[in-house]
Amino acid sequence: YWEGTEHPRFKLNEDTGMISMRHGTRDGRYHLRFKVYDRKHTQTDVPANVTVVVKEIPHEAVINSGSVRISGITDEDFIRIWNYRTQSLSKSKAEKFKEKIANLLNIERDNVDVFSVQLRRKHPPVTDIRFSAHGSPYYKPVRLNGIVLMHREEIEKEVDINITMVGIDECLYENQMCEGSCTNTLDISALPYMVNANKTSLVGVRVDVLAECTCGARNFSKDENCKNNPCYNGGRCIESRYSLQCNCPAGYNGPRCQQVSRSFKGNGWAWYPPLEMCDSSHLHFEFITRKADGLLLYNGPIVPPETDEVMVSDYIAIELERGYPRLLLDFGSGTLELRVKTKKTLDDG
Structure with a gap:
């Protein structure tokens, strides 16, 4: 029961101990004071204090979020602040992850939100993490996922997690979802997803990635x-x-408002969203260079799969070798190599 007057923005169910927040509660930190009783152990009027941190997650943050899939850790383990081994409070993996992302992006810690932690499989545990970051405006998923991929081992070591997928993509599971065309759709639920880890809880956004058997690049029905x-x-x-x-x-x-051209000075690169998985597609780009060797385009898997996990290994790579174009292609039946002998080399600037 409440110690003193009930807070106008929160409601307590005295039978279950569940605290509900009223719709429209503003961002902020709320300190709630209760007293609990336990008839079984004849404990009465035991003080129980709860701190609730409220932060609005706009729709823009969700659709521009980065995502990782981790193995060997449950959703509760990821947000847990109580260390059972030392019997003391410690920084959660969620907080460590948030701080690391802020550090890599060189932005304030408060500009990063880990707003969804969802258990995908219990045994062995697999958990999906979704996060957003903003300067002004929100960073796009390709940048967030790119940062994680570039610093994956560093993040795994400092946060103590095992990342098995960056940029959650259900279309990558071979033959489980679709044959041929496949597009990922973000399903954002109005119902929250709650994780309870004893001394802390997270009520986050419930977000699911659904595989649709259609070519997203050519789907104009939406x-x-x-x-x-x-x-x-x-x-x-x-x-x-x-x-x-x-x-x-x-x-x-x-x-x-895309940037339709990029320039590099020998060792630069640009990271773009992956190509849609389509039965039939067309790709076109133009380039000018004075370098005889270099990778022009790569689309395919970057993070290795888990043990015994069968994932799509299809890829396409276009590169220059001694000034001549070279195509490497694998759609599941082995790598096909195609070399084009042009009249002149293509590194003439």
Whole structure:
């Protein structure tokens, strides 16, 4: 029961001990004071204090979130602050992960939110983590996942986790979901996902990645709207009766404010979202270079699968070798190599 007056924004179920928050409660830290009793052990009027931290997670944060799948750790283990071995409080893996991401992005810790921790499998445990980060505006998933991939071993060591997938992709599971075309869809539920780890709990956003057997790049059946933030690089979405368009900042010329060209000075690279998995597709790009050797494009798996886990190993790589283009392709039946002998080498600038 409440010690003193009931807080106007929270409700206590005295039979179950469950605390409910009223809709519309503002961001902030709330200190709630209760007294509990235990008839079995004849304990009465034992003080119990609860601190509730409320932070709104906007829709933009969810659709621009990065994600990792970890093995060997439950959702409770990830948020737990009580160390049973030392019988003392310690920093949770969730907090360590949050601090590491903020450090890698060189932003304030409060600008990173780990807002979804969901158990996917109990034995052996597999847990999905979803997080967002913002300067202004929110960073895109490709950047967040790219940072994790670049520093994967470092993150695993400092946070003490085993990352088995970066950028959760249900289409990567061979023959389990679809044959041929496959597209991942983010299903955001209105119902929260609660994790209870004794001295701490997380009530997060319930987010599921669903595999749809369609080619996302050619699927025009879904309506476009500004709610899904189709404009990149800070572009402002303008919705009309029949279509939408993006008002783009200077330097971004694509129809969705994409940067349509990149320049590198010998050792640079750019990270883009992976190509959609489609039965039939077409890829086109132009380049100019003075380097005779280099990788122009790679699309395929980066993180190795778990033991006994069969995942798609398909990949495509386009590179220059001594100035001539070379294509490497594997759609499951072995690597095909195609070399093109052009009249002149393509490293003529």
